Amino acid sequence: MTPTITATGALAHSLRDGDGDATTYDVTVIGAGVVGTAVARELARYRLRTALIDGSDDIGNGTSKANTAILHTGFDAVPGSLEARLVRDGQRRLAAYAVATGIPVERVGALLVAWDEEQLAALPALAAKAERNDYHAARIIDADELRAREPHLGPGALGALEIPDESIICPWTTPLAYATQAVRAGVHLHLNCRVRQIDSGQDVHTLITTRGPLSTRYLINVAGLYADELDRQLGHDAFTVTPRRGQLIVFDKLARDLVDHILLPVPTEAGKGVLVAPTVFGNVLLGPTAEELDDKTATGSSADGLALLREKGRRILPGLLEEEVTAVYAGMRAATGHEDYRIRAYPDQRYVAVGGIRSTGLTASMAIAAYVTELLAGTGLDLGAPAELPPLTMPQLGEAFPRPYLRAELIAADPAYGTLVCHCERVSAGEIRDALTSTIPARSKDGLRRRTRAGGGRCQGFYCGAAVRALIEEARP
Amino acid sequence: MTRRERTVDVLVVGAGPAGLGAGAELAASGAGHVEILEREQAAGGIPRHCFHGGFGAGRIGGGAIGPVYAQQCVAAAVRAGATLRTSVTVTGWAGPRTLDITGPTGLERITARAVVLATGARERPRSARLVPGTRPPGVYTTGELQQAVHLFRQRIGTRAVVIGHEPVSHAAADTLRVAGLDVVALVTDQPPSPLPAVPVRPRHRTPLLTDATITGLTGRERLTGVALRHRDGRTTTLRCDTVVFTGDWIPDHELARRGGATLDPGTRGPAYDASYRTRATGVFAVGNLLHAVESAGTAAAEGRAVAAPVLRHLAADPWPTGRPALAVDAPLEWIAPNLVALDGSRPLNGRFTLRTGRRLLRPFLVVGQDGRVLHRERLLLPAVPNRSFRLRGDWLDRVDPHGGTVRITVH
Numbered sequence: 001m002t003p004t005i006t007a008t009g010a011l012a013h014s015l016r017d018g019d020g021d022a023t024t025y026d027v028t029v030i031g032a033g034v035v036g037t038a039v040a041r042e043l044a045r046y047r048l049r050t051a052l053i054d055g056s057d058d059i060g061n062g063t064s065k066a067n068t069a070i071l072h073t074g075f076d077a078v079p080g081s082l083e084a085r086l087v088r089d090g091q092r093r094l095a096a097y098a099v100a101t102g103i104p105v106e107r108v109g110a111l112l113v114a115w116d117e118e119q120l121a122a123l124p125a126l127a128a129k130a131e132r133n134d135y136h137a138a139r140i141i142d143a144d145e146l147r148a149r150e151p152h153l154g155p156g157a158l159g160a161l162e163i164p165d166e167s168i169i170c171p172w173t174t175p176l177a178y179a180t181q182a183v184r185a186g187v188h189l190h191l192n193c194r195v196r197q198i199d200s201g202q203d204v205h206t207l208i209t210t211r212g213p214l215s216t217r218y219l220i221n222v223a224g225l226y227a228d229e230l231d232r233q234l235g236h237d238a239f240t241v242t243p244r245r246g247q248l249i250v251f252d253k254l255a256r257d258l259v260d261h262i263l264l265p266v267p268t269e270a271g272k273g274v275l276v277a278p279t280v281f282g283n284v285l286l287g288p289t290a291e292e293l294d295d296k297t298a299t300g301s302s303a304d305g306l307a308l309l310r311e312k313g314r315r316i317l318p319g320l321l322e323e324e325v326t327a328v329y330a331g332m333r334a335a336t337g338h339e340d341y342r343i344r345a346y347p348d349q350r351y352v353a354v355g356g357i358r359s360t361g362l363t364a365s366m367a368i369a370a371y372v373t374e375l376l377a378g379t380g381l382d383l384g385a386p387a388e389l390p391p392l393t394m395p396q397l398g399e400a401f402p403r404p405y406l407r408a409e410l411i412a413a414d415p416a417y418g419t420l421v422c423h424c425e426r427v428s429a430g431e432i433r434d435a436l437t438s439t440i441p442a443r444s445k446d447g448l449r450r451r452t453r454a455g456g457g458r459c460q461g462f463y464c465g466a467a468v469r470a471l472i473e474e475a476r477p
Numbered sequence: 478m479t480r481r482e483r484t485v486d487v488l489v490v491g492a493g494p495a496g497l498g499a500g501a502e503l504a505a506s507g508a509g510h511v512e513i514l515e516r517e518q519a520a521g522g523i524p525r526h527c528f529h530g531g532f533g534a535g536r537i538g539g540g541a542i543g544p545v546y547a548q549q550c551v552a553a554a555v556r557a558g559a560t561l562r563t564s565v566t567v568t569g570w571a572g573p574r575t576l577d578i579t580g581p582t583g584l585e586r587i588t589a590r591a592v593v594l595a596t597g598a599r600e601r602p603r604s605a606r607l608v609p610g611t612r613p614p615g616v617y618t619t620g621e622l623q624q625a626v627h628l629f630r631q632r633i634g635t636r637a638v639v640i641g642h643e644p645v646s647h648a649a650a651d652t653l654r655v656a657g658l659d660v661v662a663l664v665t666d667q668p669p670s671p672l673p674a675v676p677v678r679p680r681h682r683t684p685l686l687t688d689a690t691i692t693g694l695t696g697r698e699r700l701t702g703v704a705l706r707h708r709d710g711r712t713t714t715l716r717c718d719t720v721v722f723t724g725d726w727i728p729d730h731e732l733a734r735r736g737g738a739t740l741d742p743g744t745r746g747p748a749y750d751a752s753y754r755t756r757a758t759g760v761f762a763v764g765n766l767l768h769a770v771e772s773a774g775t776a777a778a779e780g781r782a783v784a785a786p787v788l789r790h791l792a793a794d795p796w797p798t799g800r801p802a803l804a805v806d807a808p809l810e811w812i813a814p815n816l817v818a819l820d821g822s823r824p825l826n827g828r829f830t831l832r833t834g835r836r837l838l839r840p841f842l843v844v845g846q847d848g849r850v851l852h853r854e855r856l857l858l859p860a861v862p863n864r865s866f867r868l869r870g871d872w873l874d875r876v877d878p879h880g881g882t883v884r885i886t887v888h
Contacts, residue, residue, distance in 0.1 A: 250604075254734060300611040303692060324727065325605045329612065405568060405579045408479040415581035420566045423516055426579075445614070460602030463517075465617070466624035469631060 003183040003439055007057060007191040010212040024204055025051045025188070027376070028216035030195055030230060034064040034171070034365045035357050036222035037178035042369035043376075044185035045386040051216065052179070052187055053209065055194030055226075058447045059440060060175035063224050064362065065450060066299070066331025068248070068288060069279055070262060071095065071105060071167040072363040075130035075138055076272075081340045084133050087360045090367030094174070095167070097366060100391065103173045104280040104398025110166035110262040111141075111150065113157050113316070119266040120158045126266070127161055137164050152258045154318050166262050170280050171362055172450035173394050178365070180439045181389050189440065190214075195223075198233040200349060218350045218381055220372060224334050225296045227355040239342045239355045243296045244335040246288025246359075247305040247328070249313070252458050253399075255284045255323035263316055272359075274312040276320065281425075281453060282399035283326055286313040292335070301330045326458045333358050343368070345375035352376055395431060397453055404428050421471070422464045424457025432468070436475035448472060480577070480586040487787060488576060488589035489513040489559075490567050490732060493522020494773040495764020496595030497550040498780025499787075500559035503593075506784050508791060511559045512587070514578065516566040520554075521547025522597060524773050526623040528655070529648055532773050546773060570736045574759045591759050591787050594733050594747070595780060598765040600645075601725040603694070608722075610693035615700030617721045619649040626656045634719035638703045639663045641723035642685060643863040645770070649721045650683060661717050664705060666690050667862060670836060694720065724863060726769035736760055743804070743811025744768045750800055750818035751825075751870075752786035753779065758796040761787060768813040768830060771865060775825075782825055801846070801876060806886040808834045812868070819878045828867035831885070833860045841888045842868055851875045851883065 012023065029040050032054035040052040056062070071094060074087035098105040114120040123140050130138040139162045146160045147153065183189050190211065197208040198219070207214040221230045228241040256278060265273035277285045289305045306328065314321050336342055336356035341364075345352045352375050354368065361368070377383050396403055404410050404417040405426045411418035416430030435442045435451035442448035445468065449456045455468050486509030489496045497520065500513040519525060524532055527543030541549065555561055565580035574592050578585040600618040615634055617625070625631040637658045639650050642665035650660045662684045669687040688708035695702045695714065702714040728746035738747035738755035746767045747755040755762050763783045764776035790796070800816040810832045814824055824830075833840075837860040844852040852872035860866045868885070876883055 249607075254731065297697070300693065300695075301609040303609050306607050306609060324601075325607060327604045328607065328609070405566070406584070408584045411579070411581070411583050418579050418581040418583060419564055420516060420579065423566065426566070426568065458605075459599050459620075460604055460618070462599040462602065462618045462620040465621035466629045466631060469625065470629045473631075 001184070001186055004188040005183060005191070005440060006189070007443065011190060011193065011209060011214045012212055024215040024217060025049045026216070026381070027051070027218040027220060028053060028205075028207065028214065029220045029222055030207075031222035031224055031227070032059040032175070032179060032189065032191075033062050033222065033224050034060060034175040034178070034362050035354060035368050037175040037182065038365035038369035039220055039222055039354070039372050040182040040187045041178040041389070042373045044182040044187045045389060046383040048383065050182075050187045051190060051214065052182060053190040053193040053195070053214070055192070055210070057191050057443055059179045059189070060172060060450070063332055063334060064171065064175050066248070066329050067171055067246070067359060067362060068275065068277060068285060069169055069171040070277065070363070071169040072360055073135050073163055073165045074133055074360070074363070075135040075163050076126065076267060077133055077360070078339050079129065079132040082343065083341050083360060083364070086341065086364040086367040086371060088134060090364035093366035094169070094363060097177075098169065101177045102394045102396050103177055104170045104396065104401060105167050106278070106280055106398070106400050107165060107167045108261050108278055110163040110264050111146065111160040112163070112264045112266050113146065113153070113160045114266055115156055115158065115315070117158070122266050123159065123161045130163070135163070135165075138162065150260060150263065152317055152319050153263070154315050168262065168278060168280050169362070170397055173397060174362060174365070176440060176451065177392060177394050181392050183439055185389055195230060198230065200234065205350070218376060218379070220352045220354065220376070222354045224357070225332055227334065227353065228336075231353050231355065234346070234349060234351055236346070236353065238344065238353065239336040239338065241296070241334045241336055241355065243293050243298070243332040245291040245293050245298060245330055245332055247301045247309065247330040248285055248287030249306065249309050249325055250279070250327040250329070251284040251286065251320055252324040252326050253282045255320055256282050258317055258319050258323075259284055274309060276313060276316050280398040280400065284320060284323075286320065288331070296332065299330045299332060301328050305330070324458060327456065327460070341368070343371065343375070345379050347379040350379055350381070352379070395434065395452065404431055421467055422454040422457060424459050424463070425453040427452045427454040429471075432471050436472065441475070442472070445469065445472065480584040482586045482588075484588045485510045485512045486589065486791065487511045487591045487593060488587055489593045489595060490576070491515065491522070491595035491597055491764070491766075492520035492551070492554070492561060492563070493595060493597050493764060494524065494546075494550050494777035495597070495766075495780035496522070496593070497554040498777035499593045499595060499763055499783050500561070501554040501557040502781040502784035503787060504554070504557040504559040506788060508784070508788055513554060513559050513561045514565050514567055515561070515563045518564050520551045520561055520563055523620065526620070526627050527648065528623070528627050529651060550777060567732060573757065591761065591790050593783055593787065594738070594760065594762045594766055595764045596729040596732055596766045598726045598728045598769045600723060601727055603722050606722065606725065608691050608694060610704070611696055613694065613696040613698065613700045615696070615719045616694065617719065619645050619652075619721060619723045622649055622721050623652050626652050634658055636661050636717040637719035637721060638715050638717045639721050639723055640691060641665060641725070642667065642687075643724045646723040649723045653719070653721065658719060661715055662686050664689050664691065664703070668836075670861060726765070728766045728769055730766065733760075733762060733766065738762065741811065741813075741815045744813055744815065748802065748816050749814050750797070750816040751814050751822040752818055752820070753783045754786065754797065754818070759790065768811065771830070779825060786822070799878070801878070801880055801883055803829075803883045803885065805831065806884060808837070809885060809887060810834050812885055817873060817876045817883060819876075823873065824870050827870050829870055830865045831860075831868055832862070832865055834862060836861050837887060843886050843888055844868075844872055844883060845886070846877055846880045846883045
């Protein structure tokens with residue numbers, strides 16, 4: 001089956017170009033973030049005509065591309081909540097999926113570090129909460145053990161709660177793997193396709209998009225920051241998304257030896273606080289801030305935010321501040337003011353709303369997809385029997401596993417994997433070529449960076465920026 | 478592991494002016510098998526994309542343009558008998574003088590009797606400078622800009638702002654004009670200077686905004702402006718679709734650091750002595766890796782000058798230990814070399830290179846060790862940021878080999 005991916009032109013035209021004369025989808029998933037792509041992948045297992053649409057020019061281009069890249073255990077969720085259940089279930093599913101597809105994951109473990117007596121006193125309750133979330137490996141360690149485990153920690157740490165199963169994961173390969181499998185299995189992906197209005201009829205919804213109308217019998221709203229606006233289009237007032245900005249600083253790979261675990265603060269009323277964590281790419285992450293904003297597009301960083309992060313970081317890991325900064329970015333979490341996900345089916349409307357998927361969405365994505373599919377079946381759509389999807393192997397971006405530039409057999413078969421283009425990240429011409437011609441090809445420098453790491457290193461393009469742009473231009477049809 | 482294992486006498490990492498200079502001189506002086514490794518597809522280093530004159534001459538206006546100079550450096554190294562290989566990347570250390578390499582022909586592991594690191598320097602990008610705001614396209618360093626315009630003939634934009642006011646900033650502005658952009662302004666956080674950092678070229682009349690800090694970038698699909706705050710508190714936004722962050726060089730020190738060559742805290746390059754010896758046995762360093770950006774001519778001269786100490790090392794000269802360090806006090810930023818060799822070797826041309834963080838009018842420099850003054854010197858010219866000045870090195874004999882750090886202060 002030829003994958004159907006469109007990014008320009010009228011949708012009706014695209015649809016006819018697909019397979020035959022049908023003009024109505026069975027299900028349309030609005031939003032190709034990590035949850036939307038997971039839902040599309042799950043639906044791809046059934047004999048449905050499914051569309052996945054997104055307002056931007058790439059999948060995973062909103063909240064999903066800018067987060068802390070942690071695969072959570074869910075130890076600190078609200079016990080009994082839907083989020084707690086889906087994070088726990090999703091963690092297991094995604095961990096197994098990552099192994100099967102080659103998504104980089106490292107089980108580095110987390111330490112919730114207590115910096116004063118009050119925080120130290122809070123650790124037993126957190127350990128008990130982990131138990132109630134069915135997480136049993138949490139353990140309190142004293143200051144000496146903490147110091148031995150993290151020798152570069154700043155002075156004054158009194159102890160920690162250890163969560164040995166907290167892991168770091170590649171946030172970009174995950175939605176790309178979901179979307180690739182979905183598209184290969186026949187899901188139509190339409191990019192640059194923002195929904196302006198929804199006209200709901202007796203049997204079909206007509207989505208008025210920036211690329212013209214699209215008809216669909218069932219609708220799944222996974223629009224992230226914009227899920228509340230679509231929900232209102234369908235006549236509901238169930239939740240309001242308040243964008244919560246998180247600014248992060250990525251430190252150079254030479255800082256990686258400073259930290260071995262995800263270092264979490266003891267959570268307070270104000271939120272989960274600022275963490276220091278390694279990334280699967282071998283960098284160190286400091287962040288995020290938590291800023292409630294009105295503007296859903298305000299993904300810029302601010303001087304105040306960066307100063308705050310540096311101040312917090314200096315206390316946690318003083319040596320980190322001596323290292324070079326590789327990147328600064330800001331992402332938006334879709335907070336709703338409720339301490340739980342807002343997932344709900346409206347059978348009368350053949351509609352499922354998936355809102356309030358906060359920072360745990362990456363971890364929970366596969367479980368949310370399964371849950372949404374269950375709800376969809378409950379609305380009366382006959383899904384039929386699920387099929388197995390063909391296996392998938394993703395390009396290996398993680399530093400803990402052999403990358404192409406280290407693989408003699410790969411280079412012997414194709415010298416392009418031995419020709420490095422991006423020197424800081426050691427990305428080969430072969431990997432860039434593959435990303436530009438893959439099932440869901442990179443269309444921009446940012447898209448290519450998320451698929452290969454090209455241009456995402458310490459020099460930020462000083463050496464390779466022009467060469468990488470030339471390769472993208474060459475690949476344009 | 479299927480790595481082809483080999484040995485050479487001297488392995489030079491980096492084929493810019495410094496590495497090519499080292500390779501040429503070493504090969505010519507009988508150092509044996511000298512191999513130069515370059516990760517780019519073409520050798521020559523940064524001059525490859527500097528399409529302005531002044532290379533190989535003492536001042537701007539004379540000499541060759543960068544690509545011609547790069548070719549001359551390459552030709553000299555090859556003529557001298559050095560093996561020059563491009564598109565091969567050193568990816569790490571497998572031993573004290575053993576390097577792992579990736580290239581289109583496969584993986585290698587090369588052991589050398591001496592390693593010369595000449596990995597150069599790069600400009601800090603916007604992110605490392607912690608400039609807040611959005612992350613739209615249209616943000617460059619000079620290096621990326623010059624390659625885009627001169628090597629790849631890419632379209633850049635229409636209106637540009639250049640951040641920085643040093644020679645490279647003006648080179649960036651020239652490149653932008655060649656590419657057909659209006660250069661709206663050069664911006665620096667430094668105060669106005671009565672002494673221009675570069676020769677004035679009145680034909681361009683690009684405004685220079687001094688005492689101005691960048692507070693953010695704006696734009697989503699494309700850069701729309703650069704927000705500034707002036708020292709008096711005024712704020713402005715310069716409308717532009719392109720911004721070039723120039724200068725603010727940092728040595729490309731990853732390989733040096735991973736090989737155990739401790740960095741000097743001032744230069745951020747490997748600590749080294751007048752014989753270009755780092756703290757890692759058998760590992761030398763030359764060029765802009767040592768001190769960020771000096772001219773290509775200086776880098777090449779350092780490359781050539783490393784040959785004699787490398788030959789001495791190959792002839793079983795013991796690697797020095799316990800060398801006292803040299804350090805500077807603010808507002809001085811760094812001194813190079815920054816280890817005292819104790820074997821009588823002197824820095825290039827007998828002088829140390831220093832930089833200051835702020836302008837100093839005829840500074841009086843004092844060199845001391847453990848409370849003892851070794852040397853006093855009044856400079857005849859002002860010292861300005863982003864430009865080197867020199868300090869005589871004839872006091873090195875007075876350094877106590879067992880003493881503490883030698884400090885250079887300004888009075």
